[in-house]
Amino acid sequence: MGPHALAKAQRLLGDNRDGEGDRRRQQYNHVDFVWGCTRCYQCNEVCPVGVQPLDRITEVKQAVLATPNLPETTALRHRRTLVEMVAADGWIDESRFAAKVVGWQGWLSLVPLGLKMLRRRKLPLPWQFRPSSSQGRSPGC
Ligand code: SF4
Structure with missing residues (x-):
């Protein structure tokens, strides 16, 4: 999963109209999702629109870590x-x-x-x- 998709995942988690938060946090708790990010900062350095994907990914990681009862x-x-x-x-x-x-x-x-x-x-x-x-x-x- 690339930085763009992972940054978008943070937007979905932060959307209070979305009722899929628990399912999403469970899905993101995987090495193919947020845990595959090695925090190399490359995406933050090259992002042309100031999204700062790594910062968004860090927020998703924190949301996952704060979720009780995940596998x-x-x-x-x-x-x-x-x-x-x-x-x-x-x-x-x-x-x-x-x-x-x-x-x-x-x-x-x-x-x-x-x-x-x-x-x-x-x-x-x-x-x-x-x-x-x-x-x-x-x-x-
Ligand atoms: S910080 Fe590096 S590993 Fe993590 S999403 Fe950005 S480019 Fe990929």
Whole structure:
């Protein structure tokens, strides 16, 4: 789904004459809809009419997140986990993050990728993680 259609989705959600809000929020809660947007800002930069599609898409994401009793998709769990971890600790512990989002069964499916990354020295080890609040600051800041 492209930025134009996703921005239009926000207009539909905001239309109080529309009685399909619940169905729409359920439909948009999918990686083929709002969760496929990676927030690269390209659409905002090139939009010729000032719609700022990413801002509209963010509003749809917030509406989806605020909707109770939606089916628990991986994309929704990803976003909720991200928000919870940052709110609790100020950073994302990637080792716990993956386990919370995809569960241990899904996490095991990542082992081949992890081994490949380890072999190529691209896998940060747990003791290399530091809270972002402690990075790049001098004592006393
Ligand atoms: S921010 Fe990037 S990924 Fe998201 S809709 Fe715009 S162009 Fe697509």
